[in-house]
Amino acid sequence: MEAFAKLSGEIQELVAEFSSAPVVGDLTVGLTQYSFWLLVAAAVLCIAMVVFVKKQSLVPHGFFVNGVEYLVEYVENDVAKGVVGTEWRRHFPFLATIFFFILINNFIGLIPGMKPGTGAIGCTAALALVTFVYFIYFGCKKHGFIGYWKSLAPAGVAFPMNVFVWVIEVFSLLLRPITLAIRLFCNMFAGHIVMGSFSIMAALFAEPLLEHFSAVNALGALPSIAWLAILLVIYAVELIVAFVQAYVFTVLAAVYIQIAEAEGH
Template identity: 35%
Template sequence: MGDRTHIQQGWRRTGLWLAVVALFGLIPRPLLAAEEGEGNENISEVLIHHTADGYYVALEPFVTIELPRIFLVRTSEGSWRLDAFGSTASALHSGRYVADYEGHRYESSAELEELIAAHHHLYAELHPREGELVLDLSITRHYVFGLIAALLVLALFIPVAQRYRKGIGRTTAPRGVLQNLAEVFIVFVRDEIARPNIGEKADRFLPYLLTAFFFILFCNLLGLVPNLGAATSNLAVTGVLALFTFIIGTIYASKDHWKHIFWPPGVPVFVKPILIPVEIMGLFTRHAALAIRLFANMTAGTLVILSLIGLIFMINALFGALVAWMSTLPSVLLTLFISAIKLLVAFIQAYVFTLLSALFIGMSVAEHDHEHHEHEEEAGNEPVVHAVPTSDGARVVVHG
């Protein structure tokens, strides 16, 4: 009994000391945070740099690869010049360009060397010393990630296509894990997305839908790899994908589609001038929403994960190392949970984009037999004549 009491008193003393230490750690320390935070990057800047596009690929903690810079410049004499450099640093070393960073222009060689030494040139905006920058054709990291995703799609489906060309999967059962897995997704896109939304013409648009589905899926999955990113978190990439859907729907649109837009049937004439602009706007806004939906969903997941990790450093700056260590486990567990959800979202967003693309294409290529419906309505409005016999053998005509 005495040993139990001694143990309980020991636990109470330990708990009291932990409470005191935790209370001390929870006291905000803005002055100390300011001293320790000198030279550290702002959390918001870190979030922006990791989610925004850039001219480098950061394979931290190993190396940062700078990407080629290509500029189309119009000189002061009015001629055109194409400048190509292997990296941002080499463009600044050439002496032809200056850098703008955080509201300050770096022009002299000493300033540019200082900027490059601090690695801030990666986030700077470059301008030619002479002339006018017309177009920036530089390679960006989202372009690189999109190119990697495209190459992975080719690496996956070229062997599968060769097997189908040999008859494997057509005259015989599919062979191998790769072909069976690919066929599951192909059949899913064909039977659950393309044919229900497009109908008889679905096979004509199936190659585009399959390409869009797998390209988006691989882009989304690359965003889950550390130090890489999703090309679909760039609005330009999702905008081009939505533009492809719009172009295909416009080229293959039926006459009924244009009739519904520029002269909606079944609507009073005085309402048509109001409805026509709405239909034209809807043609563009639904494709714009298609691009924004994919972009927003992929960007949001990255921001949430980076914010949860950033909480550890924010708590360390405000409350100290002890509280930061205590918050590490919850932050990491939440990050793992969000990462698992993001894995699910990677498949869902590929499915949703392909589904909506098939729906929009199906709406464009659909044909409606308006004359048949009009004849049915006219036939329905005609009176029905019934001849009813009477007891004396006469017939009475009854109009329905």
């Protein structure tokens, strides 16, 4: 029971660590740890892009240049061209920026002692809101303000059913930024809580051995090896999740842009 109570307390402390805490100022006007690492990620992205542009050549050399070029081409071909279609060039800079910004934030959060900017709902909500405004703007630009909102009701549907469908479509449209924000936040937050939990389990079993070396304590610390092995597997999975979440957010943004600009919309 004592061990369970200790584990429960450690888990509560772990969850509390992921709550937004002010680094400068307060929560009303200030800089939280998530905002700080968000700015770090933005700086890393800018530096990486400057270095990439300077090192670019007809024949790319080096792991960094080849890796970034592969990701750029992946976003261009698989997301921009593959989803948006003929108008992909106009939207590629936005989609690439969103993808790399989320990806770097996610990866920075996997470094011990750091926090992902995407681990705070405020950050993911801001990203979702920017995406929402972006595709609404281009939808209105393509069809006109009135034309875009009228187009939410499908052609050929008689009154009053077309009004009912229009209301559903508007509601669905307003839900898009919410689902974008929550999906990214929950995946990043939950992943870090799981990794932290396994770290705590490994530490709890190893703690007696670290305090006093003995055969009994050494035997009792053996489960820590299993917890650490599982933690390494989860860490590898989180690396994949970090990429997948950046990809999913960007693809959904591209889908919403394509829908907003579609002639039949």
